[in-house]
Amino acid sequence: MGTLRLATRGSPLALRQTELIGELLQRAHPTLVVEPLVVRTRGDRDDTSPLDRIGGQGVFVTEVEAAVAEGRADAAVHSAKDMTSVMPAHLVLGAVPQRADPRDGLVGCTLAGLPAGGLVATGSARRRVQLAALRPDLVFTDLRGNMARRLSVVDDGAASAVVVAVAAMERLGWSGRLSDVLDPVDVLPQAGQGAIAVQCRTDDEATRRLLAAIDHEPSHRSLRAERAVLAALGGSCTVPVGAFAEAEAGGPGLRVSGLLAGGDAHIVLRATRRGDDPERVGAEVARALVEGGGAAIEGFGPVGAAP
Numbered sequence: 001m002g003t004l005r006l007a008t009r010g011s012p013l014a015l016r017q018t019e020l021i022g023e024l025l026q027r028a029h030p031t032l033v034v035e036p037l038v039v040r041t042r043g044d045r046d047d048t049s050p051l052d053r054i055g056g057q058g059v060f061v062t063e064v065e066a067a068v069a070e071g072r073a074d075a076a077v078h079s080a081k082d083m084t085s086v087m088p089a090h091l092v093l094g095a096v097p098q099r100a101d102p103r104d105g106l107v108g109c110t111l112a113g114l115p116a117g118g119l120v121a122t123g124s125a126r127r128r129v130q131l132a133a134l135r136p137d138l139v140f141t142d143l144r145g146n147m148a149r150r151l152s153v154v155d156d157g158a159a160s161a162v163v164v165a166v167a168a169m170e171r172l173g174w175s176g177r178l179s180d181v182l183d184p185v186d187v188l189p190q191a192g193q194g195a196i197a198v199q200c201r202t203d204d205e206a207t208r209r210l211l212a213a214i215d216h217e218p219s220h221r222s223l224r225a226e227r228a229v230l231a232a233l234g235g236s237c238t239v240p241v242g243a244f245a246e247a248e249a250g251g252p253g254l255r256v257s258g259l260l261a262g263g264d265a266h267i268v269l270r271a272t273r274r275g276d277d278p279e280r281v282g283a284e285v286a287r288a289l290v291e292g293g294g295a296a297i298e299g300f301g302p303v304g305a306a307p
Contacts, residue, residue, distance in 0.1 A: 003033040004210060006198075007064045007073035010038040011146045016171050017196050018077045021214070024097055028213035037073045039064045065091060068199060074207045075200040080192030080223055081165075085231035087199075094211035095198040096220040100167035102194035102244060104187050107169075108154035108161035110180040114138060118160035121153050125240040127163045129261040130187045133268050147172060167194040188242035188259040188270070191226035195219055218247040221254060221278050228282025229258045233289065239297070243285070245278070252276045258285040260294045269293050 004025065008018040015036065022034035040063070060082040067073040069090055080096070087093065104127060109118070114135065121143040122128055128140050141159060143150055147168055153159045161179065169175045198214075200207040222245035229243035242259035257272040271288035275281030 003035055004075065004207065005035050005037050005073040007037045007039050007067035007076040009060065009064060010040060013147055013168050013172060014077070014079070017079065020171070021077050021097070021196060021198060024214040025210065029210060032210065037067060039067050065199065068201060074204065075198050075211065078197045078199065080195035080197040081190040083192060083197060083227075085227055090202055091199045092202045092208070093197055093220070094200040094208050095215040096195055096223050097214050098216040099195045099219040099222065100170060102189045103166045103184060104182045104189060105164050105166045105169065105178045106161045106180040106182070107151055107164055107177050108159065108179055111135065111182065114160055120161050120163065121150065121159040122163040124163065124190070126190055126242050126259070126261070127187065129240045129268055130242070130259070131163070134186055147174070151177065165193055184244050184257070188257060189244050191230040191241070191243040192223055195223050197223065221245075222247060224278035225254050225256045225282040228279045229256065229285050232283045232286030233260060243282070245282075248274070254278060254281055256281050256285050258289055260289040260297060262297045267293060267297055
């Protein structure tokens with residue numbers, strides 16, 4: 001069947017996710033050879049600066065997408081939560097395999113067990129504002145880097161806890177280190193969290209057929225709805241935004257929740273809507289957030305079309 005080249009970041013988690021995609025593809029197409037192409041992104045080259053200072057979410061995907069657009073790779077493997085809200089016109093989301101656990105977790109201490117004034121490490125404004133709303137006594141410090149580096153701040157005693165994606169811990173085989181798993185009712189996930197997204201060129205019909213065999217429609221539809229929330233809010237790492245969609249049992253319906261907050265956590269807005277069309281219901285959630293008080297929050301674009 002030939003060889004399929006998968007562009008990926010070079011972090012241990014990214015490589016593991018690419019390996020998982022390769023396993024799914026080879027299970028579906030036994031004669032297919034899958035090869036990774038490691039791309040060093042701007043976010044990897046600068047793993048200390050806050051994301052909003054070096055370009056937001058796109059710093060983890062732009063160079064990987066370029067490898068596909070330029071023909072150096074056939075498809076790109078991303079953590080879906082790292083993707084920008086608008087897909088480049090020449091690329092398409094070819095597959096979203098079954099999603100892993102979308103929740104956030106803590107390593108080092110449970111949320112209830114954190115002492116007053118406890119130091120929590122996270123580079124995510126979304127996580128920070130929601131935890132601050134639950135525990136106004138907590139103190140936060142910025143943190144970036146691969147998962148091993150993040151966990152080291154707890155091991156070294158530099159922080160009481162670090163916030164992580166549960167799916168990342170599971171994929172790395174480190175779920176035993178989780179001290180707490182946070183309910184999405186309390187801490188809404190980032191759009192796409194727990195999902196792996198595989199992009200390819202829009203006009204590459206052969207690759208699109210290969211990827212279609214590993215697509216999980218409920219996970220794909222949920223991701224579309226969450227990305228629609230993010231796109232309609234103009235969300236980025238400079239604005240705390242969250243979105244989480246769940247397929248409702250017995251039909252095509254989705255329950256989509258969204259969050260929009262001010263960076264100081266004084267405004268934390270939530271909205272939930274249900275519907276069958278992922279882009280439409282995602283846009284409805286975004287509109288409800290804006291009309292419910294989001295206009296008082298600076299830093300997001302006007303409600304518009306979904307990606």
